Amino acid sequence: MNRVEELTQKALDGNISAEEDRELHLSFTADPANWKQYLQLLAVEIELRNLNEAFDVSDAVMTQLDARPTPARAPQAAKPAMARATAPPRAKGQPSLGWLLRLILPFGVAALLVFGFVHFKDTFKPAVATASAQSAIHVVRGGGAITLARGDALRPLDKLVLTNGAEAAFQYDDGTRVRIASESELIIGATLSFKGSPSKSIYLRSGMIEVTASEQPKGRPMVLKTPDAFAIVRGTKFNLFAGPKNTRLSVHEGAVDLERLSDAKTVTVTAGYFADVGANSDMTLLPLRSTDKLGVLYTFEESKGKTVFDRSGYGEPIDLFASGKYPDSGKWLPEGGFMWENAGYWKSEAPAKKMVAACRESRALTVEAWLSPTRIQQSGPARIVTVSLTSHQVNFQLAHDLGSGANNGVFLTRLRTTKTDTTGNPALHTPSGSVQTRLMHVVYTHDADGKQTFYIDGKKVSSAKVAGDFTNWVDGFRLALGNDVGGENKFWEGRFHLVALYYRALSQEDIERQYTSGPRHFVGFPLMQAY
Numbered sequence: 001m002n003r004v005e006e007l008t009q010k011a012l013d014g015n016i017s018a019e020e021d022r023e024l025h026l027s028f029t030a031d032p033a034n035w036k037q038y039l040q041l042l043a044v045e046i047e048l049r050n051l052n053e054a055f056d057v058s059d060a061v062m063t064q065l066d067a068r069p070t071p072a073r074a075p076q077a078a079k080p081a082m083a084r085a086t087a088p089p090r091a092k093g094q095p096s097l098g099w100l101l102r103l104i105l106p107f108g109v110a111a112l113l114v115f116g117f118v119h120f121k122d123t124f125k126p127a128v129a130t131a132s133a134q135s136a137i138h139v140v141r142g143g144g145a146i147t148l149a150r151g152d153a154l155r156p157l158d159k160l161v162l163t164n165g166a167e168a169a170f171q172y173d174d175g176t177r178v179r180i181a182s183e184s185e186l187i188i189g190a191t192l193s194f195k196g197s198p199s200k201s202i203y204l205r206s207g208m209i210e211v212t213a214s215e216q217p218k219g220r221p222m223v224l225k226t227p228d229a230f231a232i233v234r235g236t237k238f239n240l241f242a243g244p245k246n247t248r249l250s251v252h253e254g255a256v257d258l259e260r261l262s263d264a265k266t267v268t269v270t271a272g273y274f275a276d277v278g279a280n281s282d283m284t285l286l287p288l289r290s291t292d293k294l295g296v297l298y299t300f301e302e303s304k305g306k307t308v309f310d311r312s313g314y315g316e317p318i319d320l321f322a323s324g325k326y327p328d329s330g331k332w333l334p335e336g337g338f339m340w341e342n343a344g345y346w347k348s349e350a351p352a353k354k355m356v357a358a359c360r361e362s363r364a365l366t367v368e369a370w371l372s373p374t375r376i377q378q379s380g381p382a383r384i385v386t387v388s389l390t391s392h393q394v395n396f397q398l399a400h401d402l403g404s405g406a407n408n409g410v411f412l413t414r415l416r417t418t419k420t421d422t423t424g425n426p427a428l429h430t431p432s433g434s435v436q437t438r439l440m441h442v443v444y445t446h447d448a449d450g451k452q453t454f455y456i457d458g459k460k461v462s463s464a465k466v467a468g469d470f471t472n473w474v475d476g477f478r479l480a481l482g483n484d485v486g487g488e489n490k491f492w493e494g495r496f497h498l499v500a501l502y503y504r505a506l507s508q509e510d511i512e513r514q515y516t517s518g519p520r521h522f523v524g525f526p527l528m529q530a531y
Helices: 003-013 018-030 032-048 059-066 097-107 110-115 353-362 508-517
Strands: 137-141 144-148 159-162 168-171 177-180 184-188 200-212 222-225 229-233 237-242 246-253 255-260 266-270 273-278 294-298 320-324 330-332 338-340 344-348 365-373 382-390 393-402 409-415 440-446 451-456 459-465 478-481 494-502
Touching: 003 018, 003 032, 229 237, 229 246, 246 255, 246 266, 255 273, 266 273, 294 353, 320 478, 365 382, 365 393, 365 409, 382 494, 409 440, 409 451, 440 508
Parallel strands: 200 222
Antiparallel strands: 137 144, 137 159, 159 184, 168 177, 177 200, 184 200, 200 237, 222 229, 229 255, 237 246, 246 273, 255 266, 294 494, 320 344, 330 338, 338 494, 344 478, 365 440, 365 494, 382 393, 382 478, 393 409, 440 451, 451 459
16 A cells, blocks of 8 residues: 555545645645546545445545645546446445445555446436637546546546636536536536435535526436535526535526535525525525626625636626735635725726626616725725726716714715716715614615615615716726725725626615625626526
8 A cells, every 4th residue: 555545545534634634635746646546546435425335434524535626737638438337236244335445445446447336327418518619627537637628528427627717518318407607616427425316416516507407207306415415406497506615506497405414404495595505504595686787796705816706797707906005905704705904905907898888778877785894984985886097087986985973974976977077976975874884785776767876774865866878988997996996095994795786777676685685695606608
């Protein structure tokens, strides 16, 4: 037994120390052959998990192993598929598979594969379609690493890893279609300890998939597993998200059962609702928020780095990058969100052309923000959201300013039209004293008739009529959060939890639903373009 086999066996048994785990990981970088050997050993584990037998490598251990980061490596050629047959029943007194696993692993996978244990029930149409010819789908297959492009075949037990903007879709023979967002990992065709007889199965380790499922055979549902839950499907359309802290099921048509792994508690998620499974979730059904004419979306779920991604799925993304004198001074929040601790802010590198064009055509706009001010009295006004060039050249902005009297603050919006000035004045304000140092839901709407309205925590607080339209908006203005685009000293002090821009005016019912669903209701929204 070499050292990699020894450490992998400890990991499978769940008794590897932190120092040994670090040693194993470093060995991957030192020698690609160690990584290949590790994948082969895990391939054995995955195959054994498809047997209807009990063995003593826990789901928790397998999840930890699957979470190990993948070192950079060159793609390898695909190996030919090996014939497999169903396993004979285990005779009374025959050793358990857990014992067999520990016996076989030290001798490598070659001997095990001769037995060909697994019979696959899932059937696929032969090719995977990617959203971009430049995108690549990385697959772990039979212990080796290969790369799939558009039109290449998928096989059961393929582990798909989508990165760098790659998206994919595949289809079962019954017409059930699965779309996979970028930054997702999943294994196709593993039963993964479900008590029943699935017609098809997927293990979604992380990321997002969208499923349009045909009606499944009676008593044989489609089953999807995440690190937190089972999703049990009989025919519907839904999104499933697996993140580091939660699983989210959002149902658009039909109904899906969501079963928590820790205690088997189950809820039925119906069309128009979502439910979360995680450490701080009680699996309550909450209404899906509106995505109609959503133009820009920032959920701040990146949790690291210097980029906030536009997750709207509409048009060319307007991603934001850390800017200002101290671009490293920000802090990602453990509960979700971001806060600048010094003179930093988020700014797009490219103009916000898609929003300008869409709002010109619709003559309408909604600016929505979940935020937490750290000080009530801020002035400038302090920019929260802006599409502008300088403080005197503005398409629109949501800002924070002083209210009347001591310790009072207001939110305001400046909006350029053909009847207002280039700064967007006169502005619409919330009532003095409406700013609080707590989590707040702030929404501004402007409809095609010129009515503009402010809402705080789902309730209307101010409104007015403004004349003119958006034909004088400037295409070249960029988008920023937390300061003026030009880098002027207009910094806003607070926490960002969600920012969304719509090229329509949300209704009061829409806004009440968004407020009820909470600040994390868009977490896991797919970065998927239509194709």
